[in-house]
Amino acid sequence: MADKLKIAKVENVKVLGGGEVSTVTLHLTAHHLILLQHFTNELPSKEVKTQTRESWFAYPMIANCTFRPTSPGSALESSIRLRGRDFRFFTLNFSDEKLAWDVYESLKGATCRLGSIEKLYAFHYEAPPPERQVNGWSLYNAKEEWRRQGISSKSKDKGWRISRINADYTFAPTYPALLPVPSSISDNTLNYAGRYRSRSRIPVLTYLHPVNNCSIIRSSQPLTGLRGNRSVQDEKLVHACFSAPGTECEGNSTSAYLCSTRNLDRDSSSSNNSSDSSTQRPILDDLNSSSSLEEIATKDQIYGAQRQNLIVDARPTVNALAMQAVGLGSENMDHYKFASKIYLGIDNIHVMRDSLGKVIEAIKDSDISKISPNKEKLAKSGWLKHITGLLEGSALIARQVGIRHSNVLIHCSDGWDRTSQLSALAQLLLDPYYRTIDGFIVLIEKDWLAFGHMFQHRSGFLNSEKWFSVQSDALAGSAIQPGSNNEGRGDAIENAFLSAKRFFNKSNQSQEGINDFEAEILGQEETVSKSSIKDDITTREATKPKETSPVFHQFLDATYQLLHQYPTRFEFNERFLRRLLYHLYSCQYGTFLYNSEKSRREARVQDRTASVWGYFLSRRAEFTNKDYSGGEIDDHVCGKERILLPHPDRIRWWNEIFNRTDKEMNGPGHEDCRDQKASIRTLSYTDDLSHTNPTITVARQHSVSGKMSSLTGLRDGIAGLALGIGKSSLGQKSPSRKQPIELEMQ
Template sequence: MERTRIAKVEDVKLVRRGEQVEGTLHLTPHHLIFCHTPPATTEDAKVRPRELWITYPIIHTCTLRPSPPASHLPSSIRLRCRDFTFVCFCFTDEKKARDVYDSIKAWTCKLGRIEKLYAFSYQPQQPEKDVNGWLVYDARREWKRLGISEKGADKGWRISTVNRDYGFSPTYPALLPVPSAISDNTLNYAGKYRSRVRLPVLTYLHPVNNCSITRCAQPLVGIKGNRSIQDEKLLLAIFSTSHSDPNAPDSPSRPRSRQSLRSDEDETGAPGSDPPPTDAEALEDELIARTGSEDKPDEPKVYGAQQHNLIVDARPTVNALAMQAVGLGSENMDNYRFATKIYLGIDNIHVMRDSLQKVIDTLKESDVTPLAPNREALAKSNWLKHIGLLLDGAGIIARQVALQHSHVLIHCSDGWDRTSQLSALSQLCLDPYYRTIEGFIVLVEKDWLSFGHQFAHRSGYLSSEKWFNIENERIGGDNTKQPGLPGQGSGAGQALENALLSAKGFFNKDNKSRDSIVDSDGELQPYDVSSAPRKGSTHAKGGGNDKSTTKVKETSPVFHQFLDATYQLLCRHPTRFEFNERFLRRLLYHLYSCQYGTFLLNNEKERVEARVSERTRSVWDYFLARKEQFTNDQYDATIDDNVRGRERLVLPGSGQLRWWNELFGRTDAEMNGTPRRNHALVNDESEVVDPSVLTGVETAHSAVGAGAQGNALPNGDAGALSALAAGLGGLGLTKGKGIEGNKSPPNLKREMESDGEEPTSPAPAEEPSVPADSAPSGGSMTVLEALKGVLKLALIHDGLARGLREASKALDRRQAHMCVLNEGCEEEAYKKLVVALCGEHGIPLIKVPDGKMLGEWAGLCVLDREGNARKVVNCSCVVVRDWGEESQERSILLNYFQTEQ
């Protein structure tokens, strides 16, 4: 009780969806409980009290609003919960309101240790008491179901115990299915080439064609293009494990397309069945097949010889290349000639967190108003777009395994976020077992829990004081945003900036670990010199790091996205899943309730050391004890590949996404509107019909992109690749020779655009330095005078991006009419980056000799009473984003660019 300022408050009003009820608020060590008695419907009716229970870890944002001075408004506490419960408690006594606020804060974010959460004291009653959910998943039993066992026939795989004590790879499971041809000694060497020793291992084996889904983390390629013979040997062995016999009864003589599977069916489709492939899906499959087949164009088309075995890098192309600056990166396909690599362009944890926050901002008044949310604001959150890209990526993987009879290796950065999403979703599509209640439990245990998704970090169970605030006592920042959750850009501009800053920090002599500049998603974060470890500090010695502390920037709704994507599949195929929507919704609730021990820690090793299976109950107890409540009434367990709608394989389709309105506590009409309107909103937020997640395809011999037209990468990605390479080269890390073992990005882009033909290399453009007296032909105003006028006018209209970082971002996003660069700038890396971006996007670039002069023109100064510039700041670069209005100076500059450049 030491944390409880007050245990009971009477005469409290609960406001929810604009409705008010009065009751009593109780504070216990693990729950906030509101009790009220609804009015009786008849005089003789006995009314039972109703209770609202809120477990403390599920509280995400708590705001105390004291009673304003000279106002009759009561003090209130507003709660936003992770299960999208929005409530407001109103108090007649402000002191009691503050005591309740302080008590909630103490019980929520001052526990200090995971062991103090509710799961370690929870004692179940019937019917849960007799159920043991810890026994549902057994790794050896699941591998045996997939055909891998010591006593069974050799399918090319064995179970290695090299990690039995978790000393080999602390975030991996104890049992690792690997190719039979690979020894543990080879695994030891191969593991050193993958981030956090998360080397390629099996997660799924298709029972019909013996093709596999494997998963890993990014390779340690680095600036010098490092390679590992053992890693290459391991991947070759993985991709060689299936050699299908054409005469085998379950093995077709050739890969079958989706059309051939249904050649005898009509193409109109039926509810619950897969439609013909969309344009985006057809483009994806054709692009992968065409690029992979270019390696051996003259060989006859024999089944098995043309398997398009894939390495799937889930990240945006630019982000993957940027990781080379800190010793990581993506596979150099010159060393993996037996495979094709694709990039999926799925954004990182920061983008997903910000996207969900935008949804919450749209719903945040749900406690005080019954009004429907703004659907346009929901669309602009891009939440459905991100879900759609995940499903598209899972669809690519499922089609490659089931229809193209190919192996797929999946990774992102560290292989525990996007990799888990794609791996689990593709298996849901491929295997009917995982669409049962028991199978879904096994899937979550296998691909999320045992493979080390960081549930504790992503969920923030111990909360943070940043999520608690008192109105009118906030200091700084934007009060409309969620405290502690700044945006983390995912685009090329952010990747470029983070790559350069992090590379400088990585090679700083005081930096001993890449973990200080790479977050738990394996993505770059800007290197902050002010936070660099100093000699003698606790941080430098490795002390003072509490693993249980919530790191706000590492929280992200990764598992939530997986459940939402599963919900989309359930809506698309309502008869193919044994579980219902409520099963998914309650699973998300118990992800955050901390009532069970299943999700509390980050990996199998931590759970074994904490003895959670002995000290807590499994979350699966809750569902298995109430199985009838979570069973889908429409479920049809029949599997028949010859009957449409009953095939083993289900696919996501496209254009069918909908808001999970039950989760958000809203009606279908409020969240989705009419089907026609909902479709329009999805298109509005994605900007194109059937957008593809595929952003690049690469083999040892060719590289193309999945742009809307032709084979070139989208301009933004291609330009960012070129600019990033130029920027990295400017750091002096590559000794001017490019990245060893890899094609330089400019040449790579030219290959993409030339469609295999040798292009003519254009001469590099020279950026003019403008003498002070230079004037365009036929004009009296000098170029510098015109430039001064243009900058002054743009400044008035807030149309300038000033400084190298802001200018680089504006250039990369092509939000620039022209760029001005100070010749005296000493940041050579950024200068090269600016020049590369201007050349890539065709943005006019002009150089000036004086940074102080540029600073004055760009408004980086203080004007005295006479209008003279004082305290002028030296400026390195300025980008004009908005001309402001028509002017003579603008015309002179444009004429200069056309005639002189």
């Protein structure tokens, strides 16, 4: 790493942060930029003592670096403006332009010119003794977790077994080695079913409810294509997942939302084949309402008396159907008549990346000013809307499993982004174990790491040269040079560029709808084509900026919302979540490196790096919630119920993660973002497109009227639209997307 550094030390550098200037000495080490500040402190004895403050900045934490050199004789100093992935912003000002160049090139070399994951700090970090005493790698054991859920060869058969079909990762390289599948399904059937799911990510169990034996299943999208391909083996597998025997409620329970007064209907297909919409509508309406647990408990309905097994497609309907153009798509419910399907309308990684970018635009000047964030930009970022959508979708799944005593299959495209978010959050709502420190770690290990969330691609550990830029002196105005006499020039130039940007954004607004699912298709094609190319390690591990996205960040943000709404129900505190996001990007530990369980085993990360869980568990007291109630479960006592349900109207900014005060982001004057938030209120069958909720929709397996039958060609029509995406750049009129089509019916 030393060969990447052109300079190791620079003195008398002015640092601008929070609108204040201080003088520091820079130290550039192999893996960190260190800011060393000397200051004096007068003691009570009138003695003046010199103290030192060190600020360490790991190179992978650099999210953006802009160098503004100045010509000789300029009144301005050369500067390097840095933005961290932990949302720290600061500017380094240099009196010597040559030193500034050397620092910039050193930062660039140590950050995005490593060429290999194995050159990151994790492979060189020596954990201190307290961390070494805690074996973080042993905390998660797949067999033990499945045994905790009641699945073991030595225990009573609950309808599930552990398949070793992927023991060598040849069946599904991005899946874990051990796959919980229905006992009635052979590995031979799994082999055939794998050909019908993207990347062979077949439907497998991720959670089994301890009270009613209902399940959360996860997978990738099916390969239906434009011809409507089907797989009998896949249909058999999904049916078996939904047909595992339920558990009869015991005791005289008055907890209406956890136990039915009737036996559970063990035949899922018979309960879902009814065409009586008047019978099913109240159940679905209430399932997706924002009612509290107390409100649900007072209703006259008998919960769990009728199963409503669901296939949850996390994507917007248009995106899901457009994927048929490249041979992918969503389930044709004519072949899955034992279930209903819904679309949650959660946007793809590109939309989420852009949304966070807009949040950054609102807070980006925190290095040069103490002014509060731009609240209008915060509201327009859509960030809270996305967090709300995730929580409401997860609550829908939790209600379905924990209250409706039904099974749910979740997928998005490849099943490692939105699927991981929804699956993990739903389990957090359902199972108090996952709200403990150890349980939350197990949840991340299982649903994020083992099931193949692409941490390397989404986080961009090796950074990108596109995130480093040099701005000429002509643009180096006074925006980061307080006290200069050239303030007007810089602001005028910046305003001119902003005006031009607004003009082009406005002219391109009509393209946004098409670009949304076009990016999803292109991203899918890019990943598929490049995965088949055996390239050198540098190209293979290089960061692709368009594949980065704050997917895990959103999961932690949603968890923060639950912690804030239920402050006594979680063993960990807010700082635990904040430090977890920090260490995702610090690359100090090997836990989040690479994209899959297979890749981590091949790289031997457990032997060569330390686990981030050792960091947290060796400091357990620092990350323990002092208000934690202890996790006692009593479904007869309000406040001790097993299940939690989020309150969408209480979603707020996680101000600590953005290094802002609560008043700055959530205080008076903050625009009410409720109109920006997702609104998932009613899940019902409807014949009328104009009354369809634009966020969440139902795919029904039966037509109950001629109007529904007339809509059977909708899917093919939308998929055909995807084939014409390229024509939009040839002067043809783009279709309006004021009201996104969010309905699929058979």
